[in-house]
Amino acid sequence: MGEEDDLARWQNLAFGYVDPRGAPWLRTAIAGRHEQVSSDDVLCCAGAQEAVACVAGALLQPSDHAVVVLPIYQPSEQAVTGLCAATGVPLSYSDWQLDVDRVAASIRPNTKLILINFPNSPTGVGLDQQTLLALVDVCRRYGLWLVNDEVYAQSECDLARASVAPVVDSYERGISINGLSKGFGLPGLRVGWAVCREQAVLARALHAKSILSSCVSSASEILAHVALRSEPTITARTREIGRQNRRHLHSVLAAFPDLFGRDDAQTLAFGFPRYLGPDGADHFAARLVRDAGLMVLPSTLWRSPLGSVPGNHVRIGLGHRRNAEGLDAFQQFVAVRRAA
Numbered sequence: 032m033g034e035e036d037d038l039a040r041w042q043n044l045a046f047g048y049v050d051p052r053g054a055p056w057l058r059t060a061i062a063g064r065h066e067q068v069s070s071d072d073v074l075c076c077a078g079a080q081e082a083v084a085c086v087a088g089a090l091l092q093p094s095d096h097a098v099v100v101l102p103i104y105q106p107s108e109q110a111v112t113g114l115c116a117a118t119g120v121p122l123s124y125s126d127w128q129l130d131v132d133r134v135a136a137s138i139r140p141n142t143k144l145i146l147i148n149f150p151n152s153p154t155g156v157g158l159d160q161q162t163l164l165a166l167v168d169v170c171r172r173y174g175l176w177l178v179n180d181e182v183y184a185q186s187e188c189d190l191a192r193a194s195v196a197p198v199v200d201s202y203e204r205g206i207s208i209n210g211l212s213k214g215f216g217l218p219g220l221r222v223g224w225a226v227c228r229e230q231a232v233l234a235r236a237l238h239a240k241s242i243l244s245s246c247v248s249s250a251s252e253i254l255a256h257v258a259l260r261s262e263p264t265i266t267a268r269t270r271e272i273g274r275q276n277r278r279h280l281h282s283v284l285a286a287f288p289d290l291f292g293r294d295d296a297q298t299l300a301f302g303f304p305r306y307l308g309p310d311g312a313d314h315f316a317a318r319l320v321r322d323a324g325l326m327v328l329p330s331t332l333w334r335s336p337l338g339s340v341p342g343n344h345v346r347i348g349l350g351h352r353r354n355a356e357g358l359d360a361f362q363q364f365v366a367v368r369r370a371a
């Protein structure tokens with residue numbers, strides 16, 4: 032898939048240290064995914080998670096306070112709670128919607144940022160434009176930074192109706208985190224990024240990065256550039272795998288209406304049905320891994336000291352071709368156990 036310039040970079044690859052911000056041509060390609068940003072507004076990191084940690088390090092002091100919307104990937108939550116006090120705002124249990132008034136009510140005089148993750152993992156919900164604008168309004172009123180982990184943006188079921196524009200394009204203090212680990216299916220490259228329109232913040236994030244990875248792997252930078260240029264081809268493949276697995280999952284769930292609720296997750300990366308069995312999702316997941324060698328993630332894994340998380344769901348991965356085989360084994364396991 033590489034074009035000539037990438038091929039030349041690959042052939043001349045020297046494995047030296049490279050620009051700690053990320054190669055200019057890689058940052059230009061990332062900036063090109065946004066409306067109002069240039070390559071100087073991009074910081075490349077070793078994965079999206081490092082980008083979250085660097086941004087938190089750039090913005091938060093021990094005397095600050097942050098608001099974290101739950102559920103959220105624990106390392107992101109910890110990137111914040113390791114630095115300052117935080118208040119969790121859980122999505123509503125009934126429909127996973129975000130209550131912006133509740134976010135506003137948790138703001139304190141020393142609140143500095145709001146951390147969100149939409150499209151959300153593990154619930155698979157997006158953020159509609161109206162809610163985003165309401166959230167931006169609140170942030171603007173209090174001068175807060177709005178950091179969104181957008182790693183699942185390329186995995187949304189319906190990209191034409193994709194839930195939300197990157198926050199960096201919607202708000203001057205919005206910071207978008209993304210990378211190649213999910214929709215591109217390339218987590219082993221360890222390439223993620225933060226995009227932010229205030230360069231002083233990115234300079235501080237770069238400083239935070241200096242105690243982490245220093246720079247992205249020089250080989251990964253070239254491969255990441257190839258991947259970004261080939262986004263439609265690469266994501267078409269991962270999306271087709273996800274679509275097939277999602278159909279497969281829904282037919283499996285439909286066979287056991289007494290054991291699973293509907294899967295409303297609007298993502299091709301995973302399903303997130305409620306488990307209705309009397310033993311509970313934790314027990315079910317433990318039996319599944321022990322007796323069938325299959326791993327699903329019970330929603331209690333997203334438990335947080337900042338607030339309650341949905342208790343009885345299971346997150347079922349859809350992103351790999353081999354998940355099809357896993358779903359067949361899952362169906363067999365559930366059928367046998369139910370018969371027993």
Ligand SMILES: Cc1ncc(COP(=O)(O)O)c(C=O)c1O
Pocket residue numbers: 077078079080081104148152180182210211212218222223
């Ligand atoms: C919501 C979310 N954000 C970030 C990450 C980490 O991404 P990366 O592997 O690019 O660091 C994950 C990984 O599972 C995730 O689920």
